[in-house]
Amino acid sequence: MGVRENLEEVLGRIKAAEHEAERTDVTLVAVSKTHDADAIRLAIEAGHRVFGENRVQEAQKKWPALKAETPDIELHLIGPLQSNKAEDAVKLFDVIESVDREKIARALAKEIAKQGRAPRLYVQVNTGNEPQKAGIDPRETEAFLALCRDELGLTIEGLMCIPPAGENPGPHFALLHDLATENSVHKLSMGMSGDYEIAIAFGATSVRVGSAIFGERDYSN
Ligand SMILES: *Cc1c(COP(=O)(O)O)cnc(C)c1O
Numbered sequence: 144m145g146v147r148e149n150l151e152e153v154l155g156r157i158k159a160a161e162h163e164a165e166r167t168d169v170t171l172v173a174v175s176k177t178h179d180a181d182a183i184r185l186a187i188e189a190g191h192r193v194f195g196e197n198r199v200q201e202a203q204k205k206w207p208a209l210k211a212e213t214p215d216i217e218l219h220l221i222g223p224l225q226s227n228k229a230e231d232a233v234k235l236f237d238v239i240e241s242v243d244r245e246k247i248a249r250a251l252a253k254e255i256a257k258q259g260r261a262p263r264l265y266v267q268v269n270t271g272n273e274p275q276k277a278g279i280d281p282r283e284t285e286a287f288l289a290l291c292r293d294e295l296g297l298t299i300e301g302l303m304c305i306p307p308a309g310e311n312p313g314p315h316f317a318l319l320h321d322l323a324t325e326n327s328v329h330k331l332s333m334g335m336s337g338d339y340e341i342a343i344a345f346g347a348t349s350v351r352v353g354s355a356i357f358g359e360r361d362y363s364n
Pocket residue numbers: 174176197221222305334335336337351352353354355
């Protein structure tokens with residue numbers, strides 16, 4: 144199947160999951176990492192506008208031109224951010240979902256003040272406490288949000304998580320939902336190709352779906 148058909152299928156499943164959850168507020172972030180501009184244009188031509196990339200450098204190669212062609216694109220950064228890339232990230236992205244440590248929060252606050260451009264921000268939570276994975280320790284959510292909000296003056300719109308591979312994602316989605324409620328954060332980015340319907344049942348307001356739309360990724364080139 145092609146990108147257009149895949150996109151339609153995913154949107155249909157999201158609608159069904161929303162219906163099941165008695166909600167209508169879920170945004171599909173189409174994750175286009177590793178896929179080229181031609182593949183992305185198929186989704187844009189089908190009417191889709193919200194996309195995700197996990198690397199700043201890769202996004203810089205594809206998105207300035209695509210954004211110039213279609214100005215109402217909303218581009219999300221969903222991968223780890225290095226502080227020396229904060230300037231580029233604030234310039235290009237409309238939403239940064241991977242705020243995951245003090246150094247990054249400070250770098251973003253500085254760039255937002257400097258550029259006068261404020262991407263919407265999410266804090267990534269490492270719900271499985273995996274050593275290799277980005278995200279704050281769930282127990283530090285309150286303190287980290289206080290730093291972002293009170294000290295740095297940042298508005299944190301949502302929380303994001305990537306549950307451990309091979310684990311039942313439900314408890315991780317439930318934890319993220321509870322952390323958001325406890326801390327008055329209103330958006331939840333959770334769920335990928337394998338589990339986005341489950342994530343919606345647990346309260347996701349956006350799901351990040353890549354391979355179910357664009358096909359398998361080829362990292363060999
Ligand atoms: C690649 C990626 C996705 C999409 O994964 P699929 O399984 O292809 O849907 C979602 N979130 C993040 C953070 C990613 O890096």
